[in-house]
Amino acid sequence: MRAALFVTCLVDLMRPRIGFAALELLEAAGCEVVVPATQTCCGQPAWNSGDHCAAVTLAKKVIAEFEGYDYVVAPSGSCADHIRNEYPKILAAEPEWLARAVTLSGQVFELTDFLVNVVKLERVPGHFAGSVTYHDSCTGLRSLGIKAQPRALLAQLPGVELKEMRAAEDCCGFGGAFSIKFGAVSAAIAERKCNNAVATEADAIVGGDLGCLLNIEGKLRRLGDDRTPVLHIAEVLTAK
Amino acid sequence: MESRSRQFKANTLAALSNPGLQQNMRQAKGKFVDKRAKSIRELDDFDGTRTAAAAIRNRVLDNLDLWLEKFEASASARGATVLWAKDADEICRHVVDIARRHEVKKTVKSKSMLSEEAGLNLALEAAGIQPVETDLGEYILQINNNEAPSHIIAPVVHKSLDEVADLFEKVHGTPRKTEITALTREAREVLRSHFLTADMGISGGNFLVAETGSVALVTNEGNGRMVTTLPRVHVVITGIEKVIPTLEDLSTLMRLLPRSATGQSISNYVSVLTGTQAAGDLDGPEHLYYILVDNGRADLIGSEFQDMLRCIRCGACMNHCPVYQTIGGHAYGWVYPGPMGAVLTPLYTGLENALDLPHAATLCNQCGVVCPVKIPLPELLRKLREKQVERGLRPQGERRAFKFWARLAASPTLYALAAWFGVRYLKQLAGGRKTITSFSLVPEWMLGRDFPAPEGKTFRELYAERGEKK
Amino acid sequence: MTTRDDILGRVRARLNRTDANAATGRIAIDTLLVARPQGPRPQVDPEKSALVARLIEKSLAQSSTVDRVATLAEAPAAVAKYLRDNSLPLQAVIWPQMGQLDWLAAGVAVAARGAVDADLVGITGCFCAIAETGTLMLCGAPDAPASVSLLPETHIAIVPASRIVPGMEDGFALARAELGQLPRAINFISGPSRTGDIEQTIVLGAHGPYRVHLILLEGQ
The missing domain is CATH 3.40.50.10420 (NagB/RpiA/CoA transferase-like)
Structure with missing residues (x-):
């Protein structure tokens, strides 16, 4: 089974180790993993900021790079959703591209969803000891139904205790460009998220979307917490 | 008004x-949300x-x-x-x-x-x-x-x-x-x-x-x-x-x-x-x-915003909105606050009179999933953003920044080059610390948060290096 | 051009209205108004004792109180007892249609008319009651004025068990069947008036009654 890894631009730039962790997980699940070398960004920032034209260009680029594999997997609910559910809208006016977008749409998965529901991974390769609290990122949760999947994977690590935070499903306030347009509001929302997470006294805050994690980490550090790690689920599942 | x-x-x-x-x-948030649930x-x-x-x-x-x-x-x-x-x-x-x-x-x-x-x-x-x-x-x-x-x-x-x-x-x-x-x-x-x-x-x-x-x-x-x-x-x-x-x-x-x-x-x-x-x-x-x-x-009938007219004015969207919960209703500036207000205000008072409102949302879709008449509020907000771009209503600087990013992302070579410099610059800015505490490029982000430092190399670089070693 | 023509004209233009599609549209409307499809409804057991039980349960949840007697003739004594138990005056404004009961014997002084501000207790019947939510359905009429359930601080409603229906749809069906056209005012009442405007804390007795008391006639 050939799975193409869509690393996502944020992971590429900020946290390559998440990309490698995803790679390891896919290989552990028995996939032949391909990493298309020219990949950049799925175009979600353009689409969400109202730039239809740029969104079309980037959608076509991703489709051309990623079609033809059995699956496309991204360590992000937000990017996976963009490819799965938005590309067909973005390319609605071009029948040929629309057809290609629809085909790709059926093949793209968020990482934990893929591991649990497609390849049914039963033994994650990592060893992580300690308690974690899990933040449900909005797009993954509400558009792709990512809720049980990361928890099922965490449950495979015998040393992990999951401590649910209050309002785990509440937005962390990131919102992409929102966080740099309305920084004060965004940070205030992030503070509520951090407080709820910290209140669990978990050893680590874990999530599945790097945007949210950077937001939470940035707020946490500003609040003076230099200690609590903020980790992507792939990092936890592959921890050594 | x-x-x-x-x-x-x-x-x-x-x-x-x-x-x-x-x-x-x-105080209000908990009451509304819990009672509805x-x-x-x-x-x-x-x-x-x-x-x-x-x-x-x-x-x-x-x-x-x-x-x-x-x-x-x-x-x-x-x-x-x-x-x-x-x-x-x-x-x-x-x-x-x-x-x-x-x-x-x-x-x-x-x-x-x-x-x-x-x-x-x-x-x-x-x-x-x-x-x-x-x-x-x-x-x-x-x-x-x-x-x-x-x-x-x-x-x-x-x-x-x-x-x-x-x-x-x-x-x-x-x-x-x-x-x-x-x-x-x-x-x-x-x-x-x-x-x-x-x-x-x-x-x-x-x-x-x-x-x-x-x-x-x-x-x-x-x-x-x-x-x-x-x-x-x-x-x-x-x-x-x-x-x-x-x-x-x-x-x-x-x-x-x-x-x-x-x-x-x-x-x-x-x-x-x-x-x-x-x-x-x-x-x-x-x-x-x-x-x-x-x-x-x-004028909304038959338009891409017709769905908004289904609204039955229950207020669930604002009760569940992280932004509304944080700033309250007055900040929105007109009659209707929260997500439904962020859609209606520009449509009823003029796009140019409420430029910020469609952007004042994280698109978390909490509003969309609670709406009793299934109005796709985040999608309508996004469409309003698109209208602003079409009508040239966004600030120059913002347009340039997005265009620049889109151009980079469209060209793997340019992207790689910019990424190479970018992550190293940020790493240096952090000076060995986990986060950057002063970063003038994103002043709004820095208002209430640090900026986590990147690892210093991109995934693509590291992946290529790994390939060479093998 | 009138404002009406302007507004409707723009709506028509946006809907690509033509004479032909207007004609088919009107037929579709008339068909729908005859068919009157219903949406999904929560299950409510339509068996009489189940309806009574549910009405009581839901009424209590709405902060109403409920008393049960067998027949209409027993209602005045039950009203008197409720008023005494709650230290309320034995004096009430009442729907003219309920005025013929023997209130004198029960010791309650009733005035059959519309309510005025000074009335502290109002006694009404009801058109029917809705088990799903614990709701009274009152249909206004010359002998059933709306003000009686509104102005007094205490509202007592007499509810025959045979008039309990599962849902709002059934109440409307009954109104169509028995009244023909709708009365000027149908009021669905679910418990005492309330407000949560200050700090989202529920307080009973906003502008309408502080107390709603149902007297359920189990044999009628």
Whole structure:
């Protein structure tokens, strides 16, 4: 089974180790993993900021790079959703591209969803000891139904205790460009998220979307917490 | 109502630095969200009911002209006068004309957001007619120098008990009361005398039933009933989109509206009012007027924003919105706050007058999943952003930044080059620490957060290096 | 051009209205108004004792109180007992249609008319009651004025068990069948009036009654 890894631009730039962790997980699940070398960004920032034209260009680029594999997997609910559910809208006016977008749409998965529901991974390769609290990122949760999947994977690590935070499903306030347009509001929302997470006294805050994690980490550090790690689920599942 | 949506950004900062408001908003959030969650569990098929409700609303909107004609005919047949208003001025003109025709000195009002759109109270006062708001929340706002509501169903959600206590002491000249029950009784007594002496009642309309020519009014306090039972004249001001076909449809919608709004299985009073006082009736108005209002609605029909007209004004979207919960309703600057307001305000007051609102959302879709009529609010916000771009309404700098990013992302070589420099620059900026604490490129981010440092190389670089080693 | 023509004209233009599709649209509307499809409804057991039980349960949840007697003739004594138990005046305004009962014997002084501000207790019947939510459905009429359930601080409603229906749809069906056209005012009442406007804390007795008391006639 050939799975193409869509690393996502944020992971590429900020946290390559998440990309490698995803790679390891896919290989552990028995996939032949391909990493298309020219990949950049799925175009979600353009689409969400109202730039239809740029969104079309980037959608076509991703489709051309990623079609033809059995699956496309991204360590992000937000990017996976963009490819799965938005590309067909973005390319609605071009029948040929629309057809290609629809085909790709059926093949793209968020990482934990893929591991649990497609390849049914039963033994994650990592060893992580300690308690974690899990933040449900909005797009993954509400558009792709990512809720049980990361928890099922965490449950495979015998040393992990999951401590649910209050309002785990509440937005962390990131919102992409929102966080740099309305920084004060965004940070205030992030503070509520951090407080709820910290209140669990978990050893680590874990999530599945790097945007949210950077937001939470940035707020946490500003609040003076230099200690609590903020980790992507792939990092936890592959921890050594 | 004059829009202050242009000052959105400044409004948010004021809201964030208002500890009282922050405290009040924190308190309200839990109550609204928890109560709703509990009450929707009473329905065997909540989602199916939402689908049915959306279909009811779509059925009318897809043939709105015909349904309006049907409603008009049914209502007229029962003795109501149906008037039409294109904008705020025409609403006010109609109401003042009606008041003069029937020699009205005082009018009692139950809550109507359209009357806020119209700025009706000021127009009535200018015409020498006394308007009295009778919803407790709206009354509190009126006696506080006509303050604007901050929520469509809980107008004073931004105020604390203490603030209300101070206000009543000052305005009523009575000893200060600190119990909510005592304050409510005081308002009841003041307002009771107004109900008994008003010549005209003004209400909104939750739904207009085409089948019977009725208006359905939903209230908890009973002021809606007072306003439509006691005075000689009743004026209903409502949007043209509020028509529904049948009483069966009303029954379906009533399973959703109170649950979504306040988490009640049913509101205390649901009144279905049809026509004027009949022969022998001991109460009810002798004259009934409907003012059917456009004010921007007609132009949404058949547009990509038509879905917004399904809205039944429950307020669930704002109750669940992380942004609304953080800044309250006043910051939005016009009549409707929260996600539905962020869509309606630019559509009704002009895209250029509310540029920030469609962007003031994380697109978390909490609003979309709670909406009882399945309005895709995040998608509508995104479309409004697209309209702004199409019409050249975004700031130059922002456009350039996005264009630059899009160009980079479209070219793997350029992207790799920029990424190579970028991550190294940021790593250096962090100077060995986990986060960057000063970063002038994203000042808004830095307002309340550090910027986590990148690892220093990109995944693509490292992956390529790994390949070479192998 | 009138405002009406302007508004409807723009709606028509946006919907690509033609004479032909208007004609088919009107037929579709008339068909729908006859068919009156219903949405999904929560299950409510339509068996009489189940309806009674549910109405009681839901009424209590709405902060109403409920008393049960067998027949209409027993209602005045039950009203008197409720008023005494709650230290309320034995004096009430009452729907003219209920005025013929023997209130004198029960010791309650009733005035059959519309309510005024000074009335502290109002006694009504009901058109029917809705078990799903614990709701009274009152239809206004010359002998059933709306003000009686509204102005007094205490509202007592007499509810025959045979008039309990599962849902709002059934109440409307009954109104169509028995009344023909709708009365000027149908009021669905679910418990005492309330407000949550101050700090979202629910307080009973906003503008309408502080107390709603149902007297359920189990044999009628």
